[in-house]
Amino acid sequence: xxxxxxxxxxxxxxxxxxxxxxxxxxxxxxxxxxxxxxxxxxxxxxxxxxxxxxxxxxxxxxxxxxxxxxxxxxxxxxxxxxxxxxxxxxxxxxxxxxxxxxxxxxxxxxxxxxxxxxxxxxxxxxxxxxxxxxxxxxxxxxxxxxxxxxxxxxxxxxxxxxxxxxxxxxxxxxxxxxxxxxxxxxxxxxxxxxxxxxxxxxxxxxxxxxxxxxxxxxxxxxxxxxxxxxxxxxxxxxxxxxxxxxxxxxxxxxxxxxxxxxxxxxxxxxxxxxxxxxxxxxxxxxxxxxxxxxxxxxxxxxxxxxxxxxxxxxxxxxxxxxxxxxxxxxxxxxxxxxxxxxxxxxxxxxxxxxxxxxxxxxxxxxxxxxxxxxxxxxxxxxxxxxxxxxxxxxxxxxxxxxxxxxxxxxxxxxxxxxxxxxxxxxxxxxxxxxxxxxxxxxxxxxxxxxxxxxxxxxxxxxxxxxxxxxxxxxxxxxxxxxxxxxxxxxxxxxxxxxxxxxxxxxxxxxxxxxxxxxxxxxxxxxxxxxxxxxxxxxxxxxxxxxxxxxxxxxxxxxxxxxxxxxxxxxxxxxxxxxxxxxxxxxxxxxxxxxxxxxxxxxxxxxxxxxxxxxxxxxxxxxxxx
Numbered sequence: 124x125x126x127x128x129x130x131x132x133x134x135x136x137x138x139x140x141x142x143x144x145x146x147x148x149x150x151x152x153x154x155x156x157x158x159x160x161x162x163x164x165x166x167x168x169x170x171x172x173x174x175x176x177x178x179x180x181x182x183x184x185x186x187x188x189x190x191x192x193x194x195x196x197x198x199x200x201x202x203x204x205x206x207x208x209x210x211x212x213x214x215x216x217x218x219x220x221x222x223x224x225x226x227x228x229x230x231x232x233x234x235x236x237x238x239x240x241x242x243x244x245x246x247x248x249x250x251x252x253x254x255x256x257x258x259x260x261x262x263x264x265x266x267x268x269x270x271x272x273x274x275x276x277x278x279x280x281x282x283x284x285x286x287x288x289x290x291x292x293x294x295x296x297x298x299x300x301x302x303x304x305x306x307x308x309x310x311x312x313x314x315x316x317x318x319x320x321x322x323x324x325x326x327x328x329x330x331x332x333x334x335x336x337x338x339x340x341x342x343x344x345x346x347x348x349x350x351x352x353x354x355x356x357x358x359x360x361x362x363x364x365x366x367x368x369x370x371x372x373x374x375x376x377x378x379x380x381x382x383x384x385x386x387x388x389x390x391x392x393x394x395x396x397x398x399x400x401x402x403x404x405x406x407x408x409x410x411x412x413x414x415x416x417x418x419x420x421x422x423x424x425x426x427x428x429x430x431x432x433x434x435x436x437x438x439x440x441x442x443x444x445x446x447x448x449x450x451x452x453x454x455x456x457x458x459x460x461x462x463x464x465x466x467x468x469x470x471x472x473x474x475x476x477x478x479x480x481x482x483x484x485x486x487x488x489x490x491x492x493x494x495x496x497x498x499x500x501x502x503x504x505x506x507x508x509x510x511x512x513x514x515x516x517x518x519x520x521x522x523x524x525x526x527x528x529x530x531x532x533x534x535x536x537x538x539x540x541x542x543x544x545x546x547x548x549x550x551x552x553x554x555x556x557x558x559x560x561x562x563x564x565x566x567x568x569x570x571x572x573x574x575x576x577x578x579x580x581x582x583x584x585x586x587x588x589x590x591x592x593x594x595x596x597x598x599x600x601x602x603x604x605x606x607x608x609x610x611x612x613x614x615x616x617x618x619x620x621x622x623x624x625x626x627x628x629x630x631x632x633x634x635x636x637x638x639x640x641x642x643x644x645x646x647x648x649x650x651x652x653x654x655x656x657x658x659x660x661x662x663x664x665x666x667x668x669x670x671x672x673x674x675x676x677x678x679x680x681x682x683x684x685x686x687x688x689x690x691x692x693x694x695x696x697x698x699x700x701x702x703x704x705x706x707x708x709x710x711x712x713x714x715x716x717x718x719x720x721x722x723x724x725x726x727x728x729x730x731x732x733x734x735x736x737x738x739x740x741x742x743x744x745x746x747x748x
Contacts, residue, residue, distance in 0.1 A: 145248060147173055156180060159192065162244040166195055166355065169433045170247065186411025188359075194241045195355040197250065197433075199299060200233040201292065203320075207347035208232060210340075211322075218323060218337055221722065222330040223689075227281075227321045229426035234284065235314045236296040236351065241358065242309040249307040251434045254353055257298045258436030265438040266291060271320065271343035275335050277328045282343055284318040292318050295351070329688055352435040354427075357408075360389040365429055366405065366421035375737055380407060380414030387429050388421060392699060400495065401705060419705040419732050481716045482662065485559075485726065486672045486682050487550075487709040489567075489575040490543030493519060494534075495706075499605070502534050516738070518542055524570075524621035526613050535610040539574045546707050546731055547575045551582020553728040562668025564589055565658055567597040567675060568612040568635065575707075576673040577623050590626035593618070596633025596654035597682075599675035600647040601640050609638045632657040644694040651681035659686070676704040683710045687721045707731050 150173045151161035160180070168175040183189055203211065211232040219228055242250060271282035284292065296313035303311045322341075323334045368386040372379075382388065387408035398404055398415065406413045408429050493501050496518060505515045512523050512530065518540045523533060539547070554561070561583060566576040573591060580586040593615055601609060612635070618625045633654050642650070662670050672682060680700060684691055692700070711726040 145170075147176065151176060151180075159244070160189060163189070166244045166247050167431065169355075169431045170251075182409050183411045187413075188411055193359060194243050195247075195431075196239040196358045196361070197242055197247075197353060197355045198235070198239045199237040199254070199296070200352050200354060201236055202231065202233050202350045202352050202435075203347045204350055205347050206345040207343070210342065210345055211320075214322060214337055214341055218334055220724075221333055221337070222323075222326060223723070225326040226324040231427055232320060234292070234318055234320050236292065237300050237303075237311050237313050239356070239358075240309055240311045242303075242307050246307040246309070247433070250303055250353060253299060253303045253306055254351065254434055254436050257295065257302060258351060258438070260298070261291070261295050262438060264291060265295075265349075268344070268347070269349065273335075273338055273343075274319070275331065275338075277331055278325055279321070280323040280326075280331070280334050280338055281319045281321040284320070289318045327689060349438050350435045351438070353433045354430045355433060356430050357389075360406070360429075363389040363391050365424040365426060366390055366403070366418075367424040367428065368416075368421050370420050370732060372416055372420050372734065374414065375735065376415075378414055380405065380412060380416045381410070382407065382416055382420065383409070387424055388416065389429075395699070395702070400702065417735065418703055419730075420734075481667055482659075482714045483669045484659075484672060484683075484686065484712045484721075485561075485669050485709060486674065486679050486712075487575070487579070488676050488679060488704055488707060489539070489569070489571040489673060490546040490578075491540045491706045492537045492543060492571045493540045494537045496540055496542075499534070501537070502531070506530075520544075524613065524617070524623075526617050528611055532611045533570075535604075535608075536570050536612055539571050539578075543571070543706065544574065544578050547578035548582040550707050550728065550731065551579040553582075554579070555583045557727045559583075559727045560668045561585060561589060561671045563592070563658075563662050564671045564673070565592045565594045565597060566673045567599070567678070568593050568595050569598060569610070569675070570613060572597070572673045572675070573613075573618060573623055573625065576671070579671065579673070580624065586624050590624055590629075592626050592629040593631065594629075594633065594654065594658070595631045595635040595638060596650055596657075597672065597674045597678065598638060599677050600644070600681075601638060601642045602644070602647070603677075604640065608640050609635075632661075644697070647677075648681055648684075648691050651678075652685035655682045655685055676701045676708065679704055679708060679710045683712055683723060686712050687723050705730075705732075 145165075147165055147170060148158070148161055151164065152158060154177070156164070161176070164176040164179045164183075168179050170176075202208075215228060215232070218225070266288050269288045270285035272285060274281060274283045293313070293315060296315075300311035300313040303309065322338050323330075326334060366388040368382040368384055368388065371384055372382045374381055380388075388403075388405040389408060390403050390405040395403055401418055402415050403418045403421075404413070404415050497504060497516070501519070505512050505519060507513055510530070514521055520538055520541060523530065523538065526532065561580070564576050564580065566572045573593065576591045577586065580589060580591070598609075604610070613621070615625050615627055615629075619627055633650060639646075658670065658672070672678065674682065677697075680692075680697065683689075691697070708730070709726045709728075710723060712721045712723050714721050
């Protein structure tokens with residue numbers, strides 16, 4: 124369409140549209156909603172049904188940004204369907220399992236036709252009209268199949284679209300952007316560079332070979348019907364992290380956020396530094412409200428999980444339709460959907476999880492510590508006038524172990540709370556149910572870690588069979604010690620006298636005297652790597668038992684990264700990550716002895732999640748006026 128014709132059409136279309144409001148909008152206006160809010164609700168739900176829009180309005184009744192005239196951002200993608208999509212999804216799943224998450228996992232498989240642009244709410248329907256009209260004009264020349272060629276580099280893996288088909292896509296995106304820009308009065312920028320379908324992006328270089336092997340399992344010639352789809356996202360939260368709620372949480376304080384299972388939460392990483400441990404502050408995608416919520420009630424979500432699909436155009440081509448046999452040909456392999464047409468070598472790549480187990484390492488954070496619940500001054504709340512300990516709350520330990528130095532040292536080396544003891548024993552019982560065979564146990568010298576190891580072993584019914592090796596090198600990054608000094612830990616002899624099942628003959632790989640206050644991040648990672656290698660070397664490789672390491676939140680990364688060959692992160696990213704690790708959080712690594720490497724896999728037991736339980740004063744609550 125020529126520019127002059129497009130502009131003329133825009134004037135006519137806008138004139139006609141001003142006379143006729145869509146039926147959905149009319150229904151909302153009839154219910155008394157202001158026009159701008161009704162249009163916002165329709166856009167937020169993809170303008171599908173009046174019920175969806177009304178539900179959105181009800182959920183957002185307390186949304187402080189409801190009146191803000193902030194438009195959505197839109198993008199036009201070409202998306203595969205059918206057998207090709209299934210193969211791509213299997214690659215997504217297996218690449219994440221073997222190599223961890225990379226940037227490509229944030230969005231579903233697609234080819235970008237027009238990148239994100241803004242459009243006013245009242246003009247979005249013009250985008251729908253444009254997609255339909257341009258799609259119709261290209262339906263006859265759209266290729267029945269698109270040629271895809273695998274391309275790999277140290278930071279990118281994906282399919283490039285061959286020039287002959289890329290030219291058709293280029294013309295299509297140009298036509299859409301030109302007409303949409305004129306009709307909807309928005310700036311739509313077509314993608315004119317190399318058209319591609321990304322498989323992996325911003326991954327660790329040493330994962331390139333594995334990812335390429337998995338990518339070669341994909342047959343790009345699989346039957347596929349391509350769909351041009353228009354998506355939108357909330358431009359306010361483009362750079363936020365997304366969390367998905369696993370459980371319902373009902374606020375106990377006015378500044379907390381109500382969430383339901385399945386809700387998505389936007390979290391700004393730059394606003395979390397002053398938030399209490401175990402909590403995050405975020406904005407609900409469902410309600411628009413903002414508040415605090417327990418982080419262990421959530422899991423990470425993908426960027427595209429909060430996007431809204433508005434309209435799609437299906438390119439119906441003359442390609443061969445799949446037969447009934449092909450449609451039903453997906454079978455189960457190792458519990459995963461699998462394409463039986465794959466070769467035996469391809470199947471071997473996808474079934475690495477069946478490699479016979481040898482040694483395994485389970486790195487675990489300690490259970491709930493008393494100062495996590497009662498604050499740094501918890502001990503002062505529990506001392507009588509003559510300096511004796513008493514139990515001021517049922518979640519405090521009934522007694523403290525005897526130590527030769529001052530009881531005040533427990534402030535810097537706090538014990539577990541009673542809930543922490545219960546947590547630890549529960550994890551041990553879960554490991555026992557899964558028939559996990561623990562052969563060796565190593566613990567940080569911190570009392571809370573030794574206690575966690577003790578009660579995990581009790582849950583496993585191994586407390587009389589496996590002794591705890593107290594390893595000073597497992598202590599956390601000393602820079603994070605609030606006292607700025609190394610705590611006076613209980614000695615191994617004191618721990619044994621207090622009935623902790625410690626190995627009194629064990630001599631640590633890293634002497635306690637070598638721990639220095641305020642060590643650098645590089646020194647901490649170096650210490651962790653050396654200690655991990657020494658622990659692995661000390662445990663025979665012939666056995667198939669699990670090496671249990673009980674440490675701190677930082678341990679889950681600093682001790683597993685060198686084991687599986689991952690490079691370290693920046694110290695600020697490291698700190699943000701550690702904040703998200705809850706009590707008894709764990710990582711599990713298995714040895715692939717034939718390949719002379721380790722891989723991280725799912726832990727043998729589920730996570731442990733529970734809510735807060737605030738202190739209760741019946742007099743102030745029940746009897747107050």
